[in-house]
Amino acid sequence: MEVTFRIRRQNPDVPGQEKPYWQEFVLRDVDPTDRVLEMLHRIKWEQDGSLSLRRSCAHGVCGSDAMRINGVNRLACKILVRDVGEKVQVEPILGLPVIKDLIVDMEPFFDHYKQVMPFFVNDEALPEDGRERLQTQADREQFDDTTKCILCACCTTACPSFWANGNYVGPAAIVGAHRFIFDTRDQAEKERLDILSEPNGVWRCRTIFNCTPACPRDIEVTKAIGEVKLAIRKGETFGIIQIDEVH
Amino acid sequence: MQVHKHDAIIIGAGGAGLMAALYASKGGADVAVVSKLYPTRSHTGAAQGGIGAALGNLDEDRPIYHTYDTVKGGDYLTDQAAAKILAENAVDAVIELEHMGLPFDRTSEKRISQRRFGGHTRNFGEELVRRACHAADRTGHMILQTLYQQCIKNEVKFFDEFQVVDMIVVGGTVAGVVAIELGTGEFHIFHGKASFFASGGWGRCWSVTSNAHSLTGDGAAIALRRGVPLQDMEFFQFHPTGIYRMGILITEGVRGEGGVLINSQGERFMERYAPSAKDLASRDVVSRAIYLETRAGRSIKNRGYVHLDVRPQTVNRYFAEEGRDRKDFIDEGTVERKLPDILDFCRTYLGVDPVKEPMPVQPTAHYAMGGIPTNVDAEVVIDADGAVMPGAYAAGETACVSVHGANRLGTNSLVDLVVFGRRGGMKVAEYVKGADWTPLPADAGGEIEAEYERIRGGSGKSRPGELRALMQQTMMDNVGVFRTEETLQKGIDDLAELRERFRTDLQIDDKSRVFNTDVMEAWELGCLLDLADVTARTAYERKESRGAHSREDFKKRDDENWMAHSLIYQTGEMSDPSYEAHFDKKVDLSLWEEEIEQGIPEDQQKFRPIERVY
Numbered sequence: 001m002e003v004t005f006r007i008r009r010q011n012p013d014v015p016g017q018e019k020p021y022w023q024e025f026v027l028r029d030v031d032p033t034d035r036v037l038e039m040l041h042r043i044k045w046e047q048d049g050s051l052s053l054r055r056s057c058a059h060g061v062c063g064s065d066a067m068r069i070n071g072v073n074r075l076a077c078k079i080l081v082r083d084v085g086e087k088v089q090v091e092p093i094l095g096l097p098v099i100k101d102l103i104v105d106m107e108p109f110f111d112h113y114k115q116v117m118p119f120f121v122n123d124e125a126l127p128e129d130g131r132e133r134l135q136t137q138a139d140r141e142q143f144d145d146t147t148k149c150i151l152c153a154c155c156t157t158a159c160p161s162f163w164a165n166g167n168y169v170g171p172a173a174i175v176g177a178h179r180f181i182f183d184t185r186d187q188a189e190k191e192r193l194d195i196l197s198e199p200n201g202v203w204r205c206r207t208i209f210n211c212t213p214a215c216p217r218d219i220e221v222t223k224a225i226g227e228v229k230l231a232i233r234k235g236e237t238f239g240i241i242q243i244d245e246v247h
Numbered sequence: 248m249q250v251h252k253h254d255a256i257i258i259g260a261g262g263a264g265l266m267a268a269l270y271a272s273k274g275g276a277d278v279a280v281v282s283k284l285y286p287t288r289s290h291t292g293a294a295q296g297g298i299g300a301a302l303g304n305l306d307e308d309r310p311i312y313h314t315y316d317t318v319k320g321g322d323y324l325t326d327q328a329a330a331k332i333l334a335e336n337a338v339d340a341v342i343e344l345e346h347m348g349l350p351f352d353r354t355s356e357k358r359i360s361q362r363r364f365g366g367h368t369r370n371f372g373e374e375l376v377r378r379a380c381h382a383a384d385r386t387g388h389m390i391l392q393t394l395y396q397q398c399i400k401n402e403v404k405f406f407d408e409f410q411v412v413d414m415i416v417v418g419g420t421v422a423g424v425v426a427i428e429l430g431t432g433e434f435h436i437f438h439g440k441a442s443f444f445a446s447g448g449w450g451r452c453w454s455v456t457s458n459a460h461s462l463t464g465d466g467a468a469i470a471l472r473r474g475v476p477l478q479d480m481e482f483f484q485f486h487p488t489g490i491y492r493m494g495i496l497i498t499e500g501v502r503g504e505g506g507v508l509i510n511s512q513g514e515r516f517m518e519r520y521a522p523s524a525k526d527l528a529s530r531d532v533v534s535r536a537i538y539l540e541t542r543a544g545r546s547i548k549n550r551g552y553v554h555l556d557v558r559p560q561t562v563n564r565y566f567a568e569e570g571r572d573r574k575d576f577i578d579e580g581t582v583e584r585k586l587p588d589i590l591d592f593c594r595t596y597l598g599v600d601p602v603k604e605p606m607p608v609q610p611t612a613h614y615a616m617g618g619i620p621t622n623v624d625a626e627v628v629i630d631a632d633g634a635v636m637p638g639a640y641a642a643g644e645t646a647c648v649s650v651h652g653a654n655r656l657g658t659n660s661l662v663d664l665v666v667f668g669r670r671g672g673m674k675v676a677e678y679v680k681g682a683d684w685t686p687l688p689a690d691a692g693g694e695i696e697a698e699y700e701r702i703r704g705g706s707g708k709s710r711p712g713e714l715r716a717l718m719q720q721t722m723m724d725n726v727g728v729f730r731t732e733e734t735l736q737k738g739i740d741d742l743a744e745l746r747e748r749f750r751t752d753l754q755i756d757d758k759s760r761v762f763n764t765d766v767m768e769a770w771e772l773g774c775l776l777d778l779a780d781v782t783a784r785t786a787y788e789r790k791e792s793r794g795a796h797s798r799e800d801f802k803k804r805d806d807e808n809w810m811a812h813s814l815i816y817q818t819g820e821m822s823d824p825s826y827e828a829h830f831d832k833k834v835d836l837s838l839w840e841e842e843i844e845q846g847i848p849e850d851q852q853k854f855r856p857i858e859r860v861y
């Protein structure tokens with residue numbers, strides 16, 4: 001089949017291309033089961049080497065190639081031509097500054113992630129037998145879903161609350177925090193809930209649900225956010241967290 | 248050029264680089280991690296099946312069994328003392344990962360869960376053992392995330408999306424590296440006492456591969472150009488089960504859970520090739536079997552692929568035949584729970600649901616056994632006697648210790664990363680305390696900047712994409728699973744022609760500096776061409792079959808003449824290199840020698856190189 005790509009382009013380094021513009025490319029002999037990433041590669045490798053995008057693994061596990069494809073956030077390597085049709089519009093994800101073509105500045109996104117203490121904390125003495133800490137498989141399952149996150153930013157850059165306010169930590173960071181808050185071995189639940197109950201934390205989420213369908217790892221993002229909200233409320237009730245202290 | 252000064256420069260932020268960074272900084276070194284990808288994009292995150300360690304949580308197990316399997320799996324080219332260190336340190340390393348928060352799956356005793364994997368046995372080959380510690384089928388993802396998170400916690404300094412393009416060597420000592428900041432196209436010098444290469448593999452030399460687009464062997468190519476020989480380059484592993492045509496990996500864990508390979512006759516053909524281990528024989532054996540089935544006209548639809556079948560009815564039928572306990576039988580839920588990502592890949596890319604249909608698979612270029620030679624402390628060595636290059640370190644897939652010998656066992660790469668990443672990190676911390684700064688030469692970075700400009704100015708007719716595709720095809724056809732003198736010569740000739748076009752006829756469309764992936768891909772292609780070339784050349788010269796290197800004109804392993812590591816050196820001009828291969832680096836057989844010393848009779852020796860049967 002023949003597919004027409006309409007791609008949003010921009011290059012601050014080339015006079016006349018500093019402002020975004022659209023460019024069309026036509027590809028022939030496209031197989032419906034080809035990945036969109038392969039098509040972007042064909043454009044780059046056969047027609048215009050200056051087309052710029054990030055990618056690495058090509059099978060949806062590294063999180064490099066989030067982009068807006070026909071108006072929806074996708075990983076280009078995890079969506080097939082048959083799912084997007086003969087006319088495909090590709091543009092950078094929204095809410096982060098564009099560096100060039102489909103490449104955006106990811107620093108603000110990673111900064112938000114780093115804010116929520118996304119690391120395991122447990123300062124207790126290690127088991128005396130020198131072996132692993134114990135955990136039941138049931139407890140392990142509690143946070144399984146959020147361990148799958150690959151930090152692709154599909155969710156955060158689909159979130160209207162994030163578009164409205166770039167200081168909102170965003171769904172990806174909350175998912176990152178959830179993974180530790182619900183890990184029975186971790187001990188920094190209170191600190192993380194404190195961070196997330198601040199003005200730019202979970203309460204900016206208006207439960208608009210854009211994030212969940214955007215996630216290429218099928219993480220139930222909104223559910224995770226809901227569980228964190230609930231944990232904060234419980235903390236308030238049971239006095240684990242003194243919200244007054246925070247503000 | 249901007250100059251950054253840090254005790255230790257770690258090149259790469261996959262499992263090996265992050266482990267080294269953590270331990271070097273814990274040891275007091277001022278560390279900078281320089282990575283062309285954001286750390287969490289590294290290909291360690293794609294590792295699926297598991298990390299091997301003799302924890303013995305489900306079956307009786309011991310590090311010495313793991314050592315034995317590693318040596319045998321490597322077809323006796325493995326350095327035995329190094330394999331012992333690997334297996335022994337694996338236990339601590341995995342426990343330590345758990346202490347860092349890694350969410351392993353759990354047994355009913357709340358301990359780390361383990362599964363079977365190809366070539367991993369109990370009691371010196373007696374029966375398969377559950378040794379691969381796993382977190383569903385995304386163990387590598389969890390390792391990468393956990394290590395990155397610990398680096399954030401320990402405030403390790405990162406230079407993300409900085410691509411290292413050269414190493415600065417002054418009088419035989421490494422004084423740092425040169426990198427391009429991708430976002431601006433500017434050159435930076437990283438001045439360090441220690442430069443630690445953890446830049447991953449080069450599966451992109453081949454057309455069908457499980458490797459990421461970014462796996463272009465930059466570190467190994469840079470080292471080769473700056474006077475470091477590369478070791479055992481002829482040994483590149485083809486994993487038997489890549490998704491047909493795409494190469495995306497289907498973990499061996501599928502077969503670990505009972506999945507079987509089936510040809511067009513409906514036959515479980517591995518029973519013929521490996522009567523005992525069957526589908527879980529070592530990877531080189533299974534990949535060759537698939538090729539031989541294809542040649543015999545028994546691939547599915549005669550298209551060069553076979554079926555991998557993990558449907559519960561199939562698995563349980565064979566379990567019953569083997570007289571396995573009914574409690575081992577699986578149902579759809581088991582498959583869903585243990586292999587969620589595999590199901591997702593097949594459903595997304597093939598429209599095939601593995602709990603209902605078999606998966607079409609073919610061998611896929613997967614793993615570099617060879618690479619930058621190091622000792623067991625990740626110090627780079629530059630000759631057959633193990634002379635160390637001061638300031639140079641390497642670990643992970645880009646390095647060759649050699650624990651994998653001629654063929655790596657599944658789950659042993661992740662072990663390699665954490666074990667030698669950690670040992671290397673500690674060694675670096677110790678080294679930088681005592682070492683002096685090597686002053687930078689006045690022209691540091693000049694040569695590579697000129698090369699960058701040459702590429703950027705390319706106004707010929709050969710696009711990097713076209714040259715790369717041609718290289719990948721010739722490597723697949725001529726330097727693949729089976730090789731002969733004729734195919735290898737063809738490969739060498741094709742590569743020479745491609746190199747010439749790369750040098751004189753490159754076409755670059757993007758002349759800007761900001762995020763110029765056109766130029767960077769071309770530069771990476773240069774690395775791939777160098778590595779493809781030395782692979783074909785060492786393969787040409789090794790006139791025997793061993794592990795992943797299978798010569799149809801020399802079918803047998805020949806210990807008398809070829810029980811040695813290869814080292815290939817670049818000679819001649821930088822712009823027009825030639826290569827020289829030597830086969831004089833001794834294989835360490837110390838465990839076998841100990842057995843001889845102890846007077847253990849030959850038929851009871853475990854580490855004596857014997858013919859491999861599975």
Ligand SMILES: Cc1cc2nc3c(=O)[nH]c(=O)nc-3n(C[C@H](O)[C@H](O)[C@H](O)COP(=O)(O)OP(=O)(O)OC[C@H]3O[C@@H](n4cnc5c(N)ncnc54)[C@H](O)[C@@H]3O)c2cc1C
Nearest residue numbers: 259260261263283284291296411446447643644658660661
């Ligand atoms: C699909 C798949 C599944 C696998 N499954 C398993 C498994 O189950 N068990 C197992 O043991 N092994 C497995 N392996 C093998 C194992 O995952 C890899 O060998 C291992 O992860 C390599 O890790 P590394 O740290 O050496 O390199 P990588 O994780 O590949 O990281 C390389 C790093 O180097 C950086 N880099 C590269 N070039 C440059 C440069 N020029 N400048 C700056 N930075 C650079 C990259 O940005 C990246 O951070 C699998 C491999 C694949 C492909």
Ligand code: SF4
Nearest residue numbers: 159205206208209211
């Ligand atoms: S549910 Fe919350 S986080 Fe998700 S898109 Fe809506 S506002 Fe954003």
Ligand code: SF4
Nearest residue numbers: 149150152153155215
């Ligand atoms: S939650 Fe999903 S969409 Fe959001 S960053 Fe993680 S993987 Fe991407």
Ligand code: FES
Nearest residue numbers: 056057058063077
């Ligand atoms: S390229 Fe890795 S997720 Fe798409």
